[in-house]
Amino acid sequence: MLIIKNLKASIENNEILNGIDLEVNAGEVHAIMGPNGSGKSTLASVLAGREEFEVTDGTIVFEGKDLMEMEPEERAKEGIFMAFQYPVEIPGVSTTNFLKTALNQIREYRGLQPLDAVSFLTHLREKMKLVEMDQSLLSRALNEGFSGGEKKRNEIFQMAVLEPKLSILDETDSGLDIDALKIVANGVNQLRSKDKAVIVVTHYQRLLNFIIPDFVHVLYQGKIVKSGTRELALELEEKGYDWIKEEYKSTLV
Amino acid sequence: MKENDNILEEITQSEYKYGWTSNFEMDSAPKGLNEDIIRFISARKEEPEWLLEWRLKAFRHWLKMNEPKWPNVKYPKIDFQDIIYYAAPKQKVKPKSLDEVDPELLETFEKLGISLQEQQRLTGVAVDAVMDSIAVATTFKEKLGELGVIFSSFSEAVQVHPELVKKYLGSVVPMNDNYYAALNSAVFSDGSFCYIPKGVRCPMELSTYFRINAANTGQFERTLIVAEDNAYVSYLEGCTAPMRDENQLHAAVVEIYAADNAEVKYSTVQNWYPGDKSGKGGIYNFVTKRGLCAGHHSKISWTQVETGSAITWKYPSCILKGDHSIGEFYSVAVTNNYQQADTGTKMIHIGKNTKSRIVSKGISAGKSQNSYRGLVKVMKRAENSRNFSQCDSLLMSDTCGAHTFPYIEVSNKSAHVEHEATTSKIGEDQLFYCNQRGIDTETAVALIVNGYAKEVLSKLPMEFAVEAQKLLAITLEGSVG
Ligand SMILES: Nc1ncnc2c1ncn2[C@@H]1O[C@H](COP(=O)(O)OP(=O)(O)O)[C@@H](O)[C@H]1O
Ligand SMILES: [Mg+2]
Numbered sequence: 001m002l003i004i005k006n007l008k009a010s011i012e013n014n015e016i017l018n019g020i021d022l023e024v025n026a027g028e029v030h031a032i033m034g035p036n037g038s039g040k041s042t043l044a045s046v047l048a049g050r051e052e053f054e055v056t057d058g059t060i061v062f063e064g065k066d067l068m069e070m071e072p073e074e075r076a077k078e079g080i081f082m083a084f085q086y087p088v089e090i091p092g093v094s095t096t097n098f099l100k101t102a103l104n105q106i107r108e109y110r111g112l113q114p115l116d117a118v119s120f121l122t123h124l125r126e127k128m129k130l131v132e133m134d135q136s137l138l139s140r141a142l143n144e145g146f147s148g149g150e151k152k153r154n155e156i157f158q159m160a161v162l163e164p165k166l167s168i169l170d171e172t173d174s175g176l177d178i179d180a181l182k183i184v185a186n187g188v189n190q191l192r193s194k195d196k197a198v199i200v201v202t203h204y205q206r207l208l209n210f211i212i213p214d215f216v217h218v219l220y221q222g223k224i225v226k227s228g229t230r231e232l233a234l235e236l237e238e239k240g241y242d243w244i245k246e247e248y249k250s251t252l253v
Numbered sequence: 254m255k256e257n258d259n260i261l262e263e264i265t266q267s268e269y270k271y272g273w274t275s276n277f278e279m280d281s282a283p284k285g286l287n288e289d290i291i292r293f294i295s296a297r298k299e300e301p302e303w304l305l306e307w308r309l310k311a312f313r314h315w316l317k318m319n320e321p322k323w324p325n326v327k328y329p330k331i332d333f334q335d336i337i338y339y340a341a342p343k344q345k346v347k348p349k350s351l352d353e354v355d356p357e358l359l360e361t362f363e364k365l366g367i368s369l370q371e372q373q374r375l376t377g378v379a380v381d382a383v384m385d386s387i388a389v390a391t392t393f394k395e396k397l398g399e400l401g402v403i404f405s406s407f408s409e410a411v412q413v414h415p416e417l418v419k420k421y422l423g424s425v426v427p428m429n430d431n432y433y434a435a436l437n438s439a440v441f442s443d444g445s446f447c448y449i450p451k452g453v454r455c456p457m458e459l460s461t462y463f464r465i466n467a468a469n470t471g472q473f474e475r476t477l478i479v480a481e482d483n484a485y486v487s488y489l490e491g492c493t494a495p496m497r498d499e500n501q502l503h504a505a506v507v508e509i510y511a512a513d514n515a516e517v518k519y520s521t522v523q524n525w526y527p528g529d530k531s532g533k534g535g536i537y538n539f540v541t542k543r544g545l546c547a548g549h550h551s552k553i554s555w556t557q558v559e560t561g562s563a564i565t566w567k568y569p570s571c572i573l574k575g576d577h578s579i580g581e582f583y584s585v586a587v588t589n590n591y592q593q594a595d596t597g598t599k600m601i602h603i604g605k606n607t608k609s610r611i612v613s614k615g616i617s618a619g620k621s622q623n624s625y626r627g628l629v630k631v632m633k634r635a636e637n638s639r640n641f642s643q644c645d646s647l648l649m650s651d652t653c654g655a656h657t658f659p660y661i662e663v664s665n666k667s668a669h670v671e672h673e674a675t676t677s678k679i680g681e682d683q684l685f686y687c688n689q690r691g692i693d694t695e696t697a698v699a700l701i702v703n704g705y706a707k708e709v710l711s712k713l714p715m716e717f718a719v720e721a722q723k724l725l726a727i728t729l730e731g732s733v734g
Binding site for chain 1: 680681682683685686687688689690691692693694696700701703704705706707708
């Protein structure tokens with residue numbers, strides 16, 4: 001589904017991604033872990049098409065198409081979704097209205113008729129249950145005055161509504177208490193299917209107790225320095241990141 | 254919802270869409286302004302002597318006055334002798350009903366999306382259509398008449414209800430109030446007259462649609478709304494003009510009079526031609542709008558969505574004379590390209606326990622300049638008066654300007670005046686967030702801007718709100734990215 005080769009990206013001439021190789025197939029869940037500042041959010045943003053970052057080398061192919069040729073909204077319409085680490089507030093625009101606009105633009109791109117009000121609301125209700133989203137949040141302005149946890153839950157709710165092929169969750173677990181974490185994880189798990197893939201970006205392995213990944217990658221200084229399975233995450237929890245850093249340094253010598 | 258689909262559709266078709274002209278045989282005054290021209294206008298309208306005298310008096314005032322220089326706008330000097338002050342599409346006979354109106358005139362309004370014949374049948378809105386200097390048709394007249402509501406063109410009111418016109422004309426905006434009000438008083442062409450008798454709640458929206466068609470012509474319409482004790486009316490005003498390379502002057506006067514317990518809601522969607530992308534052409538919109546809350550517990554609300562005109566200079570105001578009277582001003586002013594707007598309000602608290610509320614949302618894009626200018630004045634006698642003002646500016650580019658000039662004068666210690674102001678730039682983060690959800694940038698801008706202006710848009714009557722949302726989107730098209 002997604003093939004990243006030798007991806008390098010920089011901002012204001014600082015190279016942040018340093019040659020990333022990653023392949024994600026349909027049905028898989030990949031976790032990307034790593035210490036703060038290692039480039040996890042940058043990778044997510046580059047995949048989503050954020051323009052601040054300049055891709056200086058490498059290729060990203062999504063479902064056989066060159067992602068780099070696409071605007072952010074085209075990528076979204078092709079089925080890429082990113083749950084933001086810091087969701088944005090849009091005053092005066094309700095979550096419902098926002099999602100209806102988004103969903104209908106995506107549908108239009110795929111040659112589908114826009115959903116009428118009734119079908120849209122039915123769709124919305126179904127997804128609300130999935131993440132135990134409160135009705136009252138939907139009529140309020142998007143993310144405005146939402147608590148940290150509500151914002152994160154709203155991201156997963158949006159993901160559920162828009163039904164992307166590839167979801168990238170950037171630190172969706174941070175700021176969530178254990179109950180909220182379970183709800184979010186449960187939501188993600190219910191959306192797992194053989195034709196969808198998820199990239200879970202996280203600092204802690206906690207979330208991975210609930211969303212069991214098929215692969216775990218450690219990002220450090222803009223490179224994937226180690227890949228493994230779920231055991232790697234547990235090892236990281238136990239030992240921290242220092243040994244990874246040491247191991248990486250020794251490869252450089 | 255449905256509106257958003259429409260916005261999408263609209264957004265793909267760029268440019269000003271009302272820019273065409275109609276070809277009518279015209280009856281026009283020669284260019285220029287002098288007492289003979291005023292006599293010409295008055296004679297064409299078969300006006301009574303007192304009105305001619307009133308016009309001439311205004312003209313003599315005007316001659317001694319100077320153009321205001323304080324607004325934060327720049328434009329070349331206007332040559333008042335180079336303007337035609339009266340132009341009317343020739344109608345063979347004076348129409349008594351819609352069936353007698355020149356079909357081409359009806360077609361013109363049809364093209365603007367205002368079907369006068371449809372209006373006859375559909376419930377909801379009574380329309381008075383004014384093109385260049387004359388009123389084309391007023392719908393629903395009989396139905397309103399049964400309630401004693403008078404809704405007609407100004408000229409007709411002068412003929413049919415001279416005593417009412419004489420009583421209220423100039424009572425809120427004196428003929429020598431300011432330069433453009435004086436000019437309007439001298440040469441005003443037509444407009445709407447609306448009278449709601451005691452205790453009547455007008456059952457439908459009253460609406461006037463103004464259209465400038467002729468070239469080199471000024472439009473000087475005059476609107477007078479009178480609501481007697483316990484009366485209520487909601488009034489809408491819309492306007493468009495053809496695209497022309499030269500600037501055209503529009504100097505209107507609106508007067509509202511509200512007696513005891515009366516309420517008047519006045520909504521405007523101003524969409525005069527704004528000029529092209531390089532700033533060529535467009536309407537100079539120099540307008541005086543004022544409401545007098547004469548009676549106790551009276552209320553006047555102004556809601557305006559200003560998207561058009563090369564230059565806008567207008568301050569719909571409320572004089573809160575009656576005790577417990579309320580004045581409101583809700584405004585969205587959008588400027589793009591080289592448009593300039595200097596707009597705001599004046600709330601003059603005279604009576605006791607008077608309240609006013611100001612919500613102004615400025616949106617500037619391109620190389621435009623957008624100023625809010627507002628005065629809150631509390632007079633000595635105005636015990637316990639309250640004002641709340643919220644003035645927000647949203648910037649869409651680095652090259653535009655947003656300015657706020659709030660003036661507050663308080664002469665009564667018990668008054669409570671609150672002013673809040675914010676300036677923000679449309680966020681890259683917000684746009685990216687929308688893009689990431691599959692929403693293209695134009696739609697994202699429309700969404701964000703409509704959200705920003707929501708408090709004002711929600712004050713508009715439903716039909717107008719949809720129209721206004723679309724207009725905001727079209728006006729700001731291509732302003733980001
Ligand atoms: N907008 C930016 N401008 C400058 N530097 C940035 C910007 N965004 C991220 N960086 C830098 O890139 C590096 C990686 O950041 P990030 O991708 O956010 O890391 P992570 O998500 O793994 O914590 C950090 O050193 C950070 O300071
Ligand atoms: Mg991060």
